[in-house]
Amino acid sequence: MRLEGTAALVTGAGTRVGQAIAIGLAQSGCDVAIHFHGSAHGAEETARAVRAAGRRAELIGADLQDPQAARALAEEAARRFKRLDVLVNSAAIMVQERVEDVTPESWNATFDLNLRAMFFVSQGAIGHLRRAKGKIVNLADIAGMEPWPSYVPHCISKAGVIMLTKGLARALAPDIAVNAIAPGAVLLPDGWDEQARHHIVETTPLKRLGSLEDVVAAVRFLLAGTDYVTGTILVVDGGRLIR
DSSP, X not given: OOOTTOEEEETTTXXXXXXXXXXXXXXXXXXXXXXXXXXXXXXXXXXXXXXXXXXXXXXXXXXXXXXXXXXXXXXXXXXXXXXXXXXXXXXXXXXXXXXXXXXXXXXXXXXXXIIIHHHHHHHHHHHHHHHHXXXXXXXXXXXXXXXXXXXXXXXXXXXHHHHHHHHHHHHHTTTOEEEEEEEOSSSOOTTOOHHXXXXXXXXXXXXXXXXXXXXXXXXXXXXXXOSSOOSOEEXXXXXXXXX
């Protein structure tokens, strides 16, 4: 798949990994629909960077915890660009909570955004991506492959993203390739101190944190580096899963 001249929708593109992916796709030649909800200022920064790369940026605000808004998002992106070739599902939350403190409300907040929204955004994009022979890349997490005691709902939601990716890949083949990236220690959660950072580095086989560019490079590979991969979870974790 050639990225030059294509149109991409990136959810959660106003902050962190989603922002980096949106900018990276623009640098590869994509026009980018920048979805945001609580990060309007960050989304404006993303748009400026996309335009600085010589590509078109469209800002689309939506609360993806509303399934109707999630389903309508791709249609709005396609309306603005008159096409949609790529969907990157990045929007998510990561809440640190003891198992004893998890409430139905906090559980639902995690699953509504991390998993349900990803399904309905993808569902809304199917028609456009079929016409384009396009691709979906989901953002999973190595938390979906190993248990983190302080993030149990998050781990379960990301395990769901892994199965969602495989299910969509089977259901949408051969027209749409669907894969996922599972980052490890790339951006540590807000509030982690230097001691926690040092521990993560020392317990990662490659002895360093990853970078946003590591994730962006993995997304580029799944979009433009191969057309013979679907249903794959590409782990980008410096070896943490094999430690």
